Amino acid sequence: MFSNPLPRRDFIRATLTGGAVVAAAGAGLLRSDSAMAGDVPGWPAKPFEDKTLSSAMMDSVGKTSVAPSPKVKLTAPTIAENGGAVPVTVEIDFPMTADDYIDAVYLFVDHNPSPLVSKYQFTPESGQAYFQERIKMAKTDHIRVIAKSSKGVLMASTPKEVKVTIGGCGG
Amino acid sequence: MNLTRRDFLQMAGIAGAAGFFGPGAIASAWGADGDPYEISDYGNVTLLHMTDSHAQLLPVWWREPDTNIGLGSARDQPPHLCGKWMLEYYGIPMKTKDAHAFSCLDYTDLAHKYGKVGGYAHIHSLVNRFRQARPNKTLLLDGGDTWQGSATSLWTKGEDMVGAQNLLGVDDFVGHWEFTYGQERVQDLIKNKLKANFLAQNVFSSTWNELVFKPYVIHEISGRKIAVIGQAFPFTPIANPRYLTPDWVFSIHPGHMQKMVDECRQTHKADAVVVLSHNGADVDMKMASQVQGIDIILGGHTHDIMGPKPFRVGKTIIINTSTNGKVLARFDLDVGKGKINGFKFYYLPVFSNLIKADPKMAAYVDSVRTPFKTKLAEPIAVTESLLYRRDNFNGTFDQLLCNALMDEMDCEAAFSPGFRWGYCKLPGETITMEDVMGQTAITYPQVTVNEYTGAEIKNIMEQVADNIFNKDPYYQQGGDMMRVGNIQYTFNPDALIYHRISNMHIGGKPVSSSSKKKYKMAGWAPVVAPVEGKAVWDVFAHWLKDKKTVRVDKLELPRLTRNMENNHGIAEPKTYGL
Numbered sequence: 001m002f003s004n005p006l007p008r009r010d011f012i013r014a015t016l017t018g019g020a021v022v023a024a025a026g027a028g029l030l031r032s033d034s035a036m037a038g039d040v041p042g043w044p045a046k047p048f049e050d051k052t053l054s055s056a057m058m059d060s061v062g063k064t065s066v067a068p069s070p071k072v073k074l075t076a077p078t079i080a081e082n083g084g085a086v087p088v089t090v091e092i093d094f095p096m097t098a099d100d101y102i103d104a105v106y107l108f109v110d111h112n113p114s115p116l117v118s119k120y121q122f123t124p125e126s127g128q129a130y131f132q133e134r135i136k137m138a139k140t141d142h143i144r145v146i147a148k149s150s151k152g153v154l155m156a157s158t159p160k161e162v163k164v165t166i167g168g169c170g171g
Numbered sequence: 172m173n174l175t176r177r178d179f180l181q182m183a184g185i186a187g188a189a190g191f192f193g194p195g196a197i198a199s200a201w202g203a204d205g206d207p208y209e210i211s212d213y214g215n216v217t218l219l220h221m222t223d224s225h226a227q228l229l230p231v232w233w234r235e236p237d238t239n240i241g242l243g244s245a246r247d248q249p250p251h252l253c254g255k256w257m258l259e260y261y262g263i264p265m266k267t268k269d270a271h272a273f274s275c276l277d278y279t280d281l282a283h284k285y286g287k288v289g290g291y292a293h294i295h296s297l298v299n300r301f302r303q304a305r306p307n308k309t310l311l312l313d314g315g316d317t318w319q320g321s322a323t324s325l326w327t328k329g330e331d332m333v334g335a336q337n338l339l340g341v342d343d344f345v346g347h348w349e350f351t352y353g354q355e356r357v358q359d360l361i362k363n364k365l366k367a368n369f370l371a372q373n374v375f376s377s378t379w380n381e382l383v384f385k386p387y388v389i390h391e392i393s394g395r396k397i398a399v400i401g402q403a404f405p406f407t408p409i410a411n412p413r414y415l416t417p418d419w420v421f422s423i424h425p426g427h428m429q430k431m432v433d434e435c436r437q438t439h440k441a442d443a444v445v446v447l448s449h450n451g452a453d454v455d456m457k458m459a460s461q462v463q464g465i466d467i468i469l470g471g472h473t474h475d476i477m478g479p480k481p482f483r484v485g486k487t488i489i490i491n492t493s494t495n496g497k498v499l500a501r502f503d504l505d506v507g508k509g510k511i512n513g514f515k516f517y518y519l520p521v522f523s524n525l526i527k528a529d530p531k532m533a534a535y536v537d538s539v540r541t542p543f544k545t546k547l548a549e550p551i552a553v554t555e556s557l558l559y560r561r562d563n564f565n566g567t568f569d570q571l572l573c574n575a576l577m578d579e580m581d582c583e584a585a586f587s588p589g590f591r592w593g594y595c596k597l598p599g600e601t602i603t604m605e606d607v608m609g610q611t612a613i614t615y616p617q618v619t620v621n622e623y624t625g626a627e628i629k630n631i632m633e634q635v636a637d638n639i640f641n642k643d644p645y646y647q648q649g650g651d652m653m654r655v656g657n658i659q660y661t662f663n664p665d666a667l668i669y670h671r672i673s674n675m676h677i678g679g680k681p682v683s684s685s686s687k688k689k690y691k692m693a694g695w696a697p698v699v700a701p702v703e704g705k706a707v708w709d710v711f712a713h714w715l716k717d718k719k720t721v722r723v724d725k726l727e728l729p730r731l732t733r734n735m736e737n738n739h740g741i742a743e744p745k746t747y748g749l
Contacts, residue, residue, distance in 0.1 A: 077422040078645040079638075081408040087380070087420060132380065163646055166634045167409040167698040168588050168653075 047116045053108060056116040057146070060106050061154055066146050069155035074145045076160050083164040085134040092129035092147045092155075096122070102129035103150045109135065110142045110159075140164050208297060208526070210304070213515045214505035215393035217309040218445065219298060222471030223494035223592070224313075225320025225348075226332050226612075228536045230287035230523035231594035233495045235476060237275045237742040238563040240664050240735065243642040247739040249482050250452045250475030250491055254742025261479055272497065272520035273476045275742055279557050279597055286524035289496025291335050291536055293521055295529035297499055298339060305503075308392055312399065313341045313367065314471030314492065315449045318360075319348035320592045322547055322608035323539055328352050331539040333364045338535055341367040343388060347404030347411075347449045347472060351614045354416045370401020370447065372431045373424040383419055386431050395442040395506040398435035400428070400465075402448040404472055406648045412615055412698045423454065423645060425461045432464040436509075443506045445469060452477060452491040453644035459484035466511050467502065472649050474561065474591045478518025488514070495594055496521055547605040552715035554602055555722035560593035560610065563639070563740075565654045567723040568593060568610055572707075573656025575714035576693035580620050584628070584677050585656030586694040589635070591649070602721075607712045611695075617704030619697050622689040625682035628658070629672055637668040655727055656693075662729035674730075 047059035054064040075089040092102045107118040122129045129147065145157040241251025252260050257274045264270060271281035302309045313336060318329035329352050344367040349357055361369045372386035387400040405423040408416055435441040443466050448455050451473040459468060467488045474494035482489045492500045501517040540547065560566040569587050576585040593610040596602055638648040661674040675682045677690055695707040715721060731747035741747065
């Protein structure tokens with residue numbers, strides 16, 4: 001019964017349903033000024049090129065401060081096992097109906113060289129605004145998520161500190 | 172004076188009482204307390220919990236720390252109580268055998284009086300006695316760190332301990348140091364040798380995020396369903412080498428824990444939900460505040476004394492059950508439909524002189540040791556001081572180890588990891604090769620030499636300090652502060668990262684944060700990548716043999732800042748300049 005747990009199915013559902021993932025740049029993996037990304041029509045180059053959190057937020061969601069909402073669930077480890085691949089899960093508790101749904105979800109790392117790490121776009125057919133990804137973090141920092149509904153309402157996660165530390169010395 | 176079981180019997184005038192384990196047969200031998208292992212019948216389910224034996228098949232000396240600082244809401248709360256503060260909190264009279272088991276006070280004197288603790292043959296006797304008194308009602312749960320900590324466990328890659336667990340009849344088991352044998356070895360032992368269920372709701376495959384192990388098991392006892400959910404040490408790939416478990420990711424996963432609790436309660440109609448945890452006490456407490464529906468957390472990892480009264484967070488009961496086989500915890504539960512109606516709790520120190528060794532287990536232990544006997548018994552040196560490791564800062568055993576590393580590797584300073592395992596030696600005892608291994612038996616034992624600037628040394632120490640003293644338990648890895656050789660510093664545990672350490676000196680000379688001067692430093696247990704190097708036990712043994720007799724006159728403790736005055740986690744404030 002435990003050999004076939006849910007996560008993979010969740011993942012497959014999230015990626016196959018309704019073309020959920022439209023634009024995603026893993027920081028350090030896909031550089032926004034690279035030919036791969038920059039040449040894609042409609043690529044939102046500017047916010048991905050911004051070097052500070054406030055400018056990246058301003059250029060992506062149009063605000064530098066968004067109130068946290070319990071609807072935006074961000075799961076990440078408190079201490080990174082591998083700063084090169086920190087697993088992050090985002091789930092927005094929001095009904096995806098034709099007239100009101102989560103349109104876009106932005107993932108930021110405050111002091112990343114380019115703080116906007118990813119942007120995911122959803123449609124009502126996505127079923128749920130949910131994704132998992134691995135991000136790269138060079139040092140201890142905060143991750144934050146902002147979701148935008150189709151009516152333009154912005155909701156943020158509580159910022160989550162992920163510590164990137166030296167190991168050893170456990171009990 | 173060393174009171175053996177026979178002495179106790181003789182003192183009470185009932186020498187040779189054959190029915191030692193018969194109910195009440197020996198009550199008078201224990202004085203006013205009665206036989207501490209005689210427990211009256213209650214309820215319909217018994218849980219026995221042992222944890223963090225660190226592969227000590229034989230009884231050992233185990234001294235509680237004199238320093239285990241709690242900060243913020245954890246300040247002056249269990250388990251951050253030492254010395255008299257521990258005894259006052261639980262109302263235990265000084266110098267009694269429980270006082271000896273639960274605090275560091277008068278350690279050497281009382282150790283001579285009350286003897287060694289633990290030992291699998293002695294634990295086995297107790298477990299059998301309880302099982303016989305409560306047939307078909309008893310579960311034995313092992314909280315992990317069972318396969319590591321001794322020479323024989325290292326040399327058999329954990330197999331001697333799996334045999335002991337099987338003989339003991341462990342029902343469920345979780346892991347931490349077990350993983351340091353590498354993921355293939357762990358899977359091999361679990362699939363082919365271990366009889367117990369190996370549980371972990373928080374270990375996932377790194378590719379697909381699938382559970383690697385069964386997250387829980389449902390036991391049916393007295394017509395009730397008892398769910399046991401396993402929680403592995405969440406920071407294994409950080410505290411220990413990640414390359415040993417490259418395909419597994421860990422972390423705490425309170426959300427997934429909630430899902431597992433709900434699944435046990437709703438899908439499986441569990442009447443009681445128990446978490447067998449290797450989180451460590453502070454992490455367990457925070458998890459209990461976030462996850463609803465856990466009745467009991469049986470905790471380990473931090474090796475804490477959290478009895479004789481259990482701790483509560485909301486509706487969840489939390490314990491931590493020491494280490495090295497020192498304590499066997501017992502819950503007698505009255506489990507009704509969908510809930511626990513009542514419980515009785517017993518936190519039982521395993522005094523090996525007062526418990527007859529189980530002959531089967533004794534024979535098994537002897538059989539696994541026989542091939543290595545000569546090597547284990549090799550005398551290395553004699554100690555004139557009490558040697559111990561467990562403490563927030565340098566223990567005496569680690570002081571010797573740091574001194575050995577500096578001398579043997581020709582270094583001006585040394586680091587040693589803040590492990591919480593490693594048993595004691597009393598003044599006058601011979602340190603054998605087995606004892607050297609008892610401080611060092613790990614799968615990545617290489618000694619390293621590095622050149623660091625003062626700023627780099629401080630940075631390393633600050634990062635380790637934050638893994639211990641961060642006020643949010645979810646950022647704590649357990650373990651103690653790294654041990655230092657020839658480094659002096661002032662320390663404020665309550666500050667933020669990069670602000671705890673000040674006034675750092677090496678060899679008595681101030682260390683400038685801007686200086687480019689490099690210091691040659693020795694260390695061991697590298698976690699980043701496999702390296703070549705001498706094994707630490709060889710380096711340590713070589714130095715000890717050379718010395719023949721050792722003593723610790725100077726323990727390199729930091730000076731603590733004034734805000735640590737009256738912290739109940741400090742038994743001897745004067746040693747920190749307070």
